[in-house]
Amino acid sequence: MLNKLFSFLLLGAGALYGLAPAVAADSFPSQPIKLIVPFPPGGPTDALARRLAQGLSKPLGQSVIVENKAGAGGNIGSDYVAHAKADGYTLLFGTSGPLAINISLYKNLRYDPRTSFTPIIRIGHLPNILVLNPKVPAKNLQELIAYAKQNPDKLTFASSGNGASSHLAGVLFNQMAGTHILHIPYKGTGPALNDLLGGQVTMSFTDILTALPHVKNGTLRAIGLASAERSAALPDLPTLSEEGLKGYDVSVFFGIVAPKGTPEPVVTKLNQAFVQAMSDPDVKSTLASQGIVEADDRTPHGLATFIDKQVPKWAELVHSAHISLD
Known part of the structure; x- marks a missing residue:
């Protein structure tokens, strides 16, 4: 009799335990x-x-x-x-x-x-965008690549840090374009942008949200979107893939x-x-x-x-x- 009662209690406890996750999910979030x-x-x-x-x-x-x-x-x-x-x-x-x-x-x-x-x-x-300091004499991707190859020591790209997507964007660009643009890492997007605006570095792959105000007021020049598709924020700006770097996407x-x-x-x-x-x-x-x-x-x-x-x-x-x- 005691064995049967003990078994019954175990079965009951097991059933309640099995219901616990469902009960918790029903009350989520509490x-x-x-x-x-x-x-x-x-x-x-x-x-x-x-x-x-x-x-x-x-x-x-x-x-x-x-x-x-x-x-x-x-x-x-x-x-x-x-x-x-x-x-x-x-x-x-x-x-x-x-x-x-x-x-x-x-x-x-x-x-x-x-x-x-x-x-x-x-x-x-969030699409990234390739932007230049306006002092760089390049108006589009092909002009930029040509200038980089003719002046291998003059161009630098800023990133928000080693290993950041903005760093890897430049690495991929160098690989696909056959250029050797020097990487300059910063501790965050803000410091990188400040030096780009000041001319201490010449270009950067940054997010479109950060770059947009500066592109619109002319303090940065947009070369192309580093994404698979165009952006509604800058609908007339082509992607780098459209301009010749087929498949380039570092969003x-x-x-x-x-x-x-x-x-x-x-x-x-x-x-x-x-x-x-x-x-x-x-x-x-x-x-x-x-x-x-x-x-x-x-x-x-x-x-x-x-x-x-x-x-x-x-x-x-x-x-x-x-x-x-x-």
């Missing part, structure tokens, strides 16, 4: 959610994250708090999320660096973007991921909330004004597939250029 931005405040990634966080509060019924955990090219914040509790309350606002490039750049990375996270949604991408993408093992019902709720937030007219207007090209595929599987393709793409470039960061 507290504020942290959206980790692995970069300092004030940049385009931070601005985009904060605008989306505002739009998420309505569909989720909870506030979404943006928290900056910057350092090591985005690795500190990304590692924090990778090792957080897989309950949907800690998310990463990832970019090309931590979600595709850094796995090839850093020798001792403690996470893998393909296996350490549960994908939620791909937000879209920065944005994606939301959670720690590996986040329950599927929670992932579904988060994905639906992001889709709803991005469909809000005010949010869509903000994304467009920042030059963001929204992703066509907003499913978790779509982001997973995209990351799987991006990792080897950047790995090939990093390894061919022998770039390595500790």
Whole structure:
């Protein structure tokens, strides 16, 4: 009799345990959610994250708090999320660096973007643009390439740091154009832009949001978009691929991921909330004004597939250029 009672209690406990994830998912979210931005405040990634966080509060019924955990090219914040509790309350606002490039750049990375996270949604991408200091006597891509080859010691390109997408953009440009333009790394986009405007460096591959005001007022000259398609922000500016560098694309993408093992019902709720937030007219207007090209595929599987393709793409470039960061 006691054995039967004990077995019954065990079965009952097992049934309740099996229901626990479903119950937790039904009540999700019951507290504020942290959206980790692995970069300092004030940049385009931070601005985009904060605008989306505002739009998420309505569909989720909870506030979404943006928290900056910057350092090591985005690795500190990304590692924090990778090792957080897989309950949907800690998310990463990832970019090309931590979600595709850094796995090839850093020798001792403690996470893998393909296996350490549960994908939620791909937000879209921000096109990069090649801009020159107006003192450079080149009006288009072919003139720039010709000038670079005739004057191998005169041109330099600024980046936001070693291993950043703006650095790799220049590496790829040199490879495809057959040039040897010198790389000058800075600690962030702001210092790089200041020296470009001041003439200490001659060119840069920066995001269109940062460059647009300077292109419009003539303090920088736009040569071409470093993306696969033209931008609504500068519809008459051709892509570098159109101008002769076929297939050139170094856009920065944005994606939301959670720690590996986040329950599927929670992932579904988060994905639906992001889709709803991005469909809000005010949010869509903000994304467009920042030059963001929204992703066509907003499913978790779509982001997973995209990351799987991006990792080897950047790995090939990093390894061919022998770039390595500790």
